[in-house]
Amino acid sequence: MGRVARRLRQHGGAPGQAHPSPRPADEERPVRPSAVRRPARRVGGDRERPAVAQGVVQHAGGCRIHVGRGTPVYITAHARFTRDLAADGAARGEGDDGVAAAMAAYMEELWARCEDADLSVIAPLDEGRMAALIRNGYDPDHAIWDTDLPQAHAFPRNVDVRDGAFVATRAAGSTQSWFHATAAVVSWPTTPVGPDSLSPLLIGMPDVIRTVAITQALEPNDKAVERMLAEDTNNQAELHRDRQRGKNVDPRDLIAASATGSRGMALASSGAAGCAVVGYITISTRSAAELEKVKRTTSSRARNAHLRIEWLDLEHARAFATTLPFAGGLK
Structure with a gap:
């Protein structure tokens, strides 16, 4: 099915929804945007067919799952x-009817896998729910269960990208803007972590409106090894350049380079398929000054979760879309 993304949002969720604590797998260095935030809705016991994005390049379907209490969790298939x-x-x-039917079959399989993982499927996102979710991404004042809005109002009316430190968006019918900043996860934990490894980000900032998106794609062994070789070449080149400049080498970079090589050896010896994984975090506030404060808090929480993040300054307008329910961010 291509890519599956987890979307977790702290603001605007219905009561009784929570997050799982996703565990990172093999990682891929996130793509900077210049170089490159739902299972069946039960109606009389039946399931509606999930909404399918109409396009000539890609299609997506989304679902909402229930894992306890707290923030809502969304899974998108791309x-x-x-x-x-x-x-x-x-x-x-x-x-398009045939493509929609095919995507519905794929989503049914995805929902079955969610149930196998003890994730309770609640409802698919039809057009109204998808529009409400997208709008909530850039306008947290809009409730995700308020589906009575035109499709044209799902996207921002005004987008201000003049300041490279954030992107400001204003929704249709609103007089106030929201300020957003997006960070990419550039390094995942290099040692085994528990299922609650992301808890500092997911539940450690109760007053911060943020979206954490993890996108992954399975790929054949040959492609996975090829990607590993490219990553290892880049890592070694960066280390060599730092040595030539007389710069102290960050021990974390050495550990990451060693982990990349070890992962490549494991892939080559086992012949197993690989999994490309990227992560992005978007935070939203009412003012630019508050956003700067929240960025520092988010960076601190990311370190507590054993993650290294990089704020995508000058590219927030493009990077923001990686945490919308489109399962983007991979090459």
């Missing part, structure tokens, strides 16, 4: 429009 998807869609129907 599939590129390939020959295989087109053939599967053609076998199920004509045009």
Whole structure:
């Protein structure tokens, strides 16, 4: 199915929703945007077909899951429009109806896997719910259960990108802007961590409006080894450049470079498929001054979670989309 993203939002969730604590797998260095934030809605015991984004390149379906109490969790499935998807869609129907039926089948399989992982599926996101969720991403004042808004109002009316330290957005019918900043996870834990490793970010900032998105894609062994070689080449080149400049080498960079090589050896010896993983964090505040304070808090919490993050200054307008329910951010 391509890419599956977890979206966790601290603000605007319905009571009784919570997050799981995702455990990072093999990592991929996030792509800077210039170089490159729902299972069945139960109606009379039946399930509606999930909404499918209409486009010539990619399709997505989303679902909401229940894992306890706290923040809501969303899972998005992303599939590129390939020959295989087109053939599967053609076998199920004509045009977009066939593709929608194929995506619905993929989502059913995804929901079954969620249930196997003890994640209770609540409802798929139809067009109204998806529009409300997207709007809540840049306008937290809008409740995610308020689905009575036109599709045209799902996206910002005004976007201000003049300041490279943040992006300001204003929704239709609103007179106030929200300020957002996005950070990429550039280094995952290099040692085994527990299932609550991300708790400092997920539940350690109760007064901060933020979205944590983790996007992953399975890939064949050959491609995974090729990606590892590219990462290892970049790591070694950076270390060599630092030595030539007389700069002290960060021990964490040495550990990360060693972990990349070890992962490559494990992939090559086992022949198993690889998994590319990227993570992004978006925070939202009412003012630029408050945003700077929250950025420092978020960086501190990320260190407590054994993550290294990098704020994507000058690129926040593009990076912001990586935490919307589009399962983006991978090459």
